[in-house]
Amino acid sequence: MILLLQYTLIFASVLMLVALGGCFSEHSGIVNIGLEGIMVMGALGGALVMKFLPNLSAPLMILLVVICSMALGTVYSLLLAVAAINFQADQTLVGTAMNLLGTAAATVFVKAMNTAESVDNVSSIIQYVNQKKALVVYIGKFEFNWFMLIALVLLILSYFILYKTQFGLRLMACGEHPQAADSVGINVYKMRYAGVLISGMLGGLGGIVYITAGVSEWKFENGVAGFGFLALAVMIFGQWKPHNIALAALLFGMLRALSNVYTAFDFLAALNLPGNLYNMLPYIICLVVLAFTSKNSRAPKAEGIPYDKGQR
């Protein structure tokens, strides 16, 4: 039971962070399909800190890991920002390319690094067995991960920024009706850059949280196994609102956790359902919800449409 709770909370933190990232990007009017790739890059950033600075004190380690994964995620999201905002590229195409590129680039990088260390090592694995201990505190049997707290803080902060600050309201205006926003003097391009970069920041952080959840080494060839897309489902299920996203993340995180530990529950094991069903459920739920709510969708109205100042 404790294991289920622990996995639920950590997976929910991942999903929430990444979905909030997607939420910022979409509210500014850019569809970010590339979250998966951004997560891989963020994960790489954090893992590198843990690999090369293994002897830091716990708070410093957490701080550096967070900063580095956020930084790499942000830099990587620039690829989307430049293409989609300045060059009016197809956002779905660029996002797809970023997903493929993220995994490929991380694999090439890690393999090159491993091979440079010893010629026989051609794996794409980074290990962080000891370093990971800095991230967790045991409360009884429950493994509390500091990232859970960070995710909660960022959730509250996101809510506040989106709804209570001038910046957030302007950002959302750019996703609803950029021409109107521009007419009252808001720089749509800048706002969209901000939205995409914030999504890179949160997505990158989500990446490192994901690869340190439960395991103590990561094979970068595997990317992040669809968590970026699952986060997209969380964002839609949460109707692009931070507080709903948090609830959706908890639900989907629990389903993900169940697929790992369902055999420990007698009544679930007795049902004898394949573990894949729990993996599948979030997507099915999301699709059904979409089918019933899309007629009056809460999605930002101008998302996915490149903004051209000269167009009316």
Place this chain on the structure above:
Amino acid sequence: MKKEKTSLLRNAGVQSLLASLLCILIGLIVGYIVLLIIEPSGANKAITTIIKNFLTYSRTDTQLKYLGNTLAKTAPLLLCSLSVLFAYKAGLFNIGAAGQYVIGAGASLYFALALNMPWYVCLIAAIIAGAVLGAISGLLYAYRNVNVVISCIMLNWISLYSVNTLLTSVKDSTSPYTLPLASTNPSAVLPTLGLDKLFNGNEYVTIAVPLAIIIAIIIWVVLEKTKMGYELKATGYNKNAAKYCGMQEKKNLVMTMAIAGALASMGAALYFLTGFEQWSCSQASVPDMGFNGIAAAFLGGLSPLGSILSSFFIQHISSGGAYVDKTMYCAQISDLISSIIIYVCGFVLFFKYAMNKWLDRSAEKKAEKEASKDEKGGAEQ
């Protein structure tokens, strides 16, 4: 002469070709730079190895054999890219090609291994499964206004997990892979019609290769020469205008997605029914084939005939990646190159726009010069 040259540059086909070549060039340059950073001494050799692929072998018959392998993998890629471009013509971004590919693999392998059906039944089963999956996205969009990209992404993962579960029943007991096709049910292996002899006895070269090319040509004919293709494109340009003109825009959208789905899953069947590869039931992410189909579609300038070339090229460099010197580099370098190529493809529209603008400006300048020359000439007289 000069006038002809400008008009040639203005030709949409030529522009697409130039843009694609530029994308490839940028992709290769970035790949080369990455190789240089990793290990400068071997970079030249590695990039030529990737470009040469099977040509790295010196003997002609070995070359032919490995060309056969590349072709066997080109066929599914070509069909995935056709799936993407067909939907794109109707204004839909079929990111679900990946999932439709998965369901095609699942259906064809299940019919082949569990139900012991001959190859044509497996192929038809895959086509139907893919068409149904595609139609779900189409129906959701046409009647419930669900964004196609989103529903496709969800269906990608749903189909991955269902296929993993389904194929576990025909799995090898000791490994995550499905049973080998050739020994379990030889009747399900695609016939080669003697094509294997052309490629030095490579049994993976089957009717899949010519079939894929024929389908590319059929898709071109459908899009360019039939009423249906015209209606699909009209729906893509403006759904409401198409409706106003009396076209059944909803039916068109659903049908487009069904055909797109059928194409992608047929690609999977044409690949897995050669026995080239077995399905791994522990796969944690959707195979890249469908996403590479997006790359091939855009690199081919969204034309079915261009797709034939671009899918061969992408498969060619992916296979070439396997030959790089493993003590310095890894095979994923070719994934890196092809993903850069997709990324750069996003800039193609801008490239064409910039090129047309440049042509306009140079034409204007020329006209100005000629005008001033005439004036001068007039003054001298």
